[in-house]
Structures are given as C-alpha cells and as structure tokens.
Amino acid sequence: MITIPPYLKKGDTIGLVCPAGFMPVERVSECIRVLNENWGFTTKVGTTIGRQYHYFSGTDEERIEDFQHMLDDDNVKAILCARGGYGLSRIVDRLDFSRFKENPKWIIGFSDVTVLHSHIYRNYYIATLHAPMANAFNEDGYKNEFVQSLRHALEGKKIKYQVPLHEFNRKGEGVGELVGGNLALLAHLAGTDSDLKTKGRILFLEDVGEYLYNIDRMMYQLKRSGKLDKLAGLVVGGFTDMKDTEKPFGQTAYEIIRDVVADYDYPVCFDFPVSHEERNYALKIGVGYKLKVGKNKVALEE
C-alpha cells in the first residue's frame, strides 16, 4: 500500500519554496495570506521565494538547500511549490529523501513538479499532490473550486470530481492508482530513475504551449515505451496554447491522443479539469481512484 502523508490540521505549517523558476514575492503574497488567514494554516516561507539567479529562483545549491530544509523540518507538514518553470531535473538527484521517508509530508505542485511526483512515486511510494500553485491564488483565484480543491485535499476530504462529457470519451470503468502530470516532463523522465510505471494505473496527462507534432511524438514515446497498453484508464486534461507548424499538423491534441490509444479498450475521458489554466483540480498521485466514464456522466473519485 502506498504511504499517505498525514492530512493537515488547523495551525499546521506549510512550507513554500521555488524549486525551479524565479517568482517575485508579490506574486506569492496572496497565497501566503490565504493559507494563513482563510485556511487556518501557518506558513514557512523558504529562502528561494523571491530569490533570483538568472532564470532560476537561486543557484542549484540554494534551491536544494531550501527544499532539503523543508523536507527535513518535522514541523513542516506540506511543501507547496510556488511555481514550476524549469529546474527540478537539475536537483532531484541531489535531494535526500531519507528523513521524508520516515516522516512523509505532502508535496504540492504541477508542471515541472511532475519530476517530484514521478520520482517520489517511483522510488519512495509516497502519495503527492498535483495541484494549483501560488499564482492560482491571485486575483481572487483562491475562491474558485479548483484552488479550493487543494484545501479539501490537504484536509483529507475524499475527492469526487464530476466533469462534463466530451465526444471523444471512451466509456468504461477503471480502478487503479492515479499517476501522471505534464506530458513533456513524463517524456523527459523516460528511461531515468524517476520514470513512471503505468501498468494497472489510471494515467492523467496535460500540457501547455507545445507544438502539435511534438505532442504526437511524445504520445508515441509513451506508447513505444509500453506506458499506454495496460492502463486502468486515461484522463486527458487540458492541452492549452498548442502551437502548430507553418504546414498544419492536421489534428488537434485530443485527436492525436484519441488515435494513439485507439487500439486499447480502457476508459478514456477528455477535457478533465487538470491543466495550466484555471481549471485545475487537485489530484492525489499514487492514491487509488475510480474512473467512471459513462454516457451521461464522467466521474473520478477516490
């Protein structure tokens, strides 16, 4: 059985870090305020919040030190990555998870944070939280159901998402541990020690700003590395801001994905609210879910 970190109680501490790209303090302050004042947690703001080293939120060493500190501090019950960007691939092998293994805590984020989700699931078999990050709290975003779903997840409420139908959906029911994240990162992790195992699991995917041919190429990579043939189900999230070449690729991202998995018979749902846009529900990676794709409704529940 996968290890589920303890859910958070009032007053528990959430650590905030920037393990990848730089983020100015003023973009994080609303998140900190809401966590403290509205959600009743306390926060510990890491040294990488607001720090900048070129593109990054600090040198590799600074980012490692900050993250390591949060991993090892027993008072910190969850670590919220304030933003993604790029940078976890550079430091993941230098993080020491031995204390985290003894004292698991929730690690929260998406996009580049897919590296951590995948790495921790594969190597330590501890659940993590794929969820909105600091920027989603801004401009009253914290009031929407997506950011609220993070709060519910942290408080241990069982999550059941009911989502709209999509014409490409393939009906069926699947049960398995939920794994996945950003497609480009999952492709990038292929063959490494952080590579995802998908057999018997429900896989979810999302991506942003990629060329359509590259979506196709990455889906073929998943297929050719045996990651699509034995799924319990597939949850296709947002594929937003897709780019096309001068000579059009001729298929949308959803058509590409539909075709790549056409040979299999597990349930597939499209346009699930997990994405780089506002529609981004918190999902517990490694936790068992049931995916029901029906004629009249689609549901994903713990």
Next chain:
Amino acid sequence: MERKDFINSSVGALAAASLPGLSKFNVAEGETLFVAPPALKTNDLIGITAPAGYITGAEIQSAIKKMESWGFQIKIGETIDKRDFTFGGSDEERAKDFQQMLDDPKIKAIMCARGGYGVVRIIDKLNWEKFKVKPKWIIGFSDATVFHSHLNRNLGIASIHSKMCNSFPDDWSIAEPIQIETIESIQKALSGAKMNYAATPNLQNKPGTAEGVLIGGNLKMLETLAGTKSDINTAGKILFVEDTGEYMYNVDRMFWNLKRTGKLSQLKGLIVGGFKIKVDEDADDFGKTLHDVVLEKIKAYRYPVCFDFPVGHQRNNYALKCGVRHRLNVSVDNVTLKEI
C-alpha cells in the same frame, strides 16, 4: 574493440547468443558486432523516400542530378510528391515505400529526402528481415536519427548521418565551398572511403584520445526515444549530438535526460556538434552557456569532449558513419575524428 568496452547491448546479446558456448548472460562482455553495408559501386541504385515530412519532386531534382553525377542511379519512391498534412503520405504509405526500398535487392542505399517529423510513427511497422540479411546504407539526419538509433540498438548495422535531398542547392555556382564539400562527403562515405574530419579547436574542449563505435544524432530525438525499443545504447561508444531551435533550458533538460538515463557515464568520447539555440526572452535569461550545460554533466568523467564539431542543422554538416569505429583525438590545438 576491447571486450570490456562493451556493456549491455542487445545487439551484442543477439550476436553473441548465436555463438556456440556463449550464454546470453556472458555477452555483457561480448563484442559489438556492427555490420557495415557494402560500399556502393558505379551504377548502383539509391532509393529516395520521404519517411517523415513531405517533399515535392521538384525539390529533390538537384540531389538526383548530383548523385547521378557520382555515377549512381536513382529510384524515386512513391512518397515523393505525396502529402498528408505535414507528412509525405499517410503512415501506411510511408511505411510501404520504405519497406519496398528495404526489400528491393537492387537498391543499395536509401536516402531520406528530408526530415521533419514522422519516422517514429512508422518504425514499428517496418520489417527488417531482408535488410538484416542484405544490409544497405540508410542515409539522413534530424528525424532520421530514429533509424540510426533503432539500427544501433536492435540490428547492429551501420548507417550514414548526413545531409538529405533538401540540402542540395539548386544553383551550385553560388553554393559555398563548405556546402559542396559536405555534400561530396556523402559520396565519399557511400563509396567506402575511410572518413576523416577536423574540427576547429575550442578552449572548452577536454583533451584526450578515444576509440569506439560512433553513434548519435539529434538530441531531441534521442530524448524522445528514451525508454523505447529504439533507445540508443552508448556504452563504450563515441557519442555525437546536435540540435536546433531549442531554448537553452530545454537543451539543459535534454542533457539531464542523457545523464539520468546513464548515457554519459560509460562513453569513450563526446562530440558536440552545432546547437542553434533559441534566444531567451529577457526575463528568462538562462544564465548558462552550452559549454556550461555540457561540461557540468560530465565533469566526473575523463573521456575527451569536443565542441563545434561540423555536424548539425547547418552548412558544415559532414557525413558520419554511425555504427562504425572511429578514433577521436582532441588536443589543445587540434581535433580530429578518423574512421579506423
């Protein structure tokens, strides 16, 4: 090649498993038995096909004329002038055309007319049985890296990484000498001459000498083949990489993929070709050069490394024989790569 040079290649495993007295598990220390297809002779036939992006018949005329001037004959595949959106025909059409060329005993070499995207969609549909028995040269780069890598991993047959039909100039009179020279290097490679190359010394190079089978190609393609059955095996080999149109952060991420998949730890040597890097937006200044990105990944290793090698999406892109043994020599004032 020294026996210890070679670790864990399925090619070696296949080759040695067929030898009496060797079990499958002993071959970890076996010899990589790469086969080089026969050199081409005058009047030999070269097939031109479009396994990825589409191309018109008009666009390959210059290549046809040039290769005919080398004394070869040309067979134009059915995918030339065919188009299915960005592809040179549907997957089935591209696979069929390539298969015909693989199976036609008269065809001695197959040149990919251009790259683009698409080989990965057809590679698993191809049947290599006849090709294995009678190997022929497969020529191309960029997206055609899929072929080089697949052959390296599964078949142990050499191939040619070089310019393709779309790089042959329409007007030779205004072509730069380097352009002509690199195209002529394809003829040299096809006709069985031993290759040798020189690169401009770079202060960031790591000196040393290495001998091993040359393998490599487009870095992005190598990353997207990771974990698949066409994943490249680099142990004991000299690896070359090139790429174009990627942001520095992504080049960095791809080198991490090489490192984290164990592809850099057992190399004999590393050759860094051309990298056309997309310029960062101001706020996204990555703060590291290509040299930084490469050298930090390999600082624990002692093998020679050279930058600015003439291979890539650029004029100075010489034909390189993948799967053939080479000697790389990197010194402060001299860089050479020689087929041995």
